Amino acid sequence: MYLQEPAFVFPAFANNYTHEAKEALPGLEIRFREMLTLFSEDLARFDFVTNNFLGDEFLTQVITYAYSCAVSDMLREKGYRAAYVSGFSMGIYSALYHAGSITYKTGLDLLSKAYHDSVECLPDETFTMGTVIGLSPSDVNGLVEKYRLPLEIINQSSPVTITVSGPSAPVRRLLEEAIGEGALKTHILNVSVPYHTHYLEPVAVSFSVHARNAAIHPPTIPVLSQIDQRILHTADDIREELVKNLFRHMNSMNAHETLLSLGVKTFVECGPGRGMKRNARFLEGDFRFYHPSELLSESYLQPEEPPLK
């Protein structure tokens, strides 16, 4: 199958690998487990069905990182070439791995430092993130202002899918009020770090040092920022982005639209789950969204360039 101007997009994490258990893509599981082993042999015993380890917020990120790197390697080996890559939140590390900007081990190291530095900098308070489905950003913002909730809208992934982040009690209050306002569904994310909020600004100091010392190379594939939708070309661009990725808001809907404006016609969700593909159904534009299972299963033809006319 030939993909026209594909963008490979990488999710932050998944809390369920049911689809991956069903698909059993040839060769993927071996590669995935080899990558997990590089973190720890214990984690390599992760099971797609029982989803052990997914109660641990950090290990969940590592598992998704390993899966995303493994699946994007397989796509490359099958001949699929990304015109752009973009990583959602902590998915930036697998996007950078695929773009040749960092090695797998450098990504693991930075992912670990980002998490542990973030946890250490937080005040003695509980934090979380939550998603509201069915209300617009202005509806959600209206609730935040009405109840003076100290939280932040940190992402919009469709016209009616909003993510908030901040102290646990206000996030839970917002979700309750959102249901009263007419949200179809709300849910708390299994995280204790208020990613993409000002609460993580203090991490910038220590994490900047890690980013500066890490072996980061200019990407071989253009990387699109989920924060401000600019294209990252240099190693310094990447370093700056990694630091901002901790405390700045994202807008994955704008990122999607920017990729479309750059000529992208197809998207591939390089990771477990189907969340990005599902959200994309509520976005406008002429594009197709694939999951790797649709491209890597043996029943599909090898990619070929279209014939020249």
Place this chain on the structure above:
Amino acid sequence: MAVITNDIIKEVKEVICDFFAEECEVDRSTITDNTRIIKDLGGDSLMFLELIEIFKKKYNLDVELKTIGKYTVKHPVETIGQLIETQMKIIEFENKLIDLEK
């Protein structure tokens, strides 16, 4: 307000069952009115939202998501049968769905 005919009921049921069979990769014949959307099929709220959009376009419905949200708080949807019933109400009453609660 639309008049609900047997043809509409049949069509809504078919669209919903076909949708979940494809999305959740299950045999269409195993889906019944009693099938639980989340527990049995692994479905989620984005699927519900997508179905709403499908029916809004199909029947040219004038209904706000918030109205549907307020209705489903009082009439939770857990099974395929309940979803079909809710969808029929949305098609029949559109934005006046909210008046059913007054």
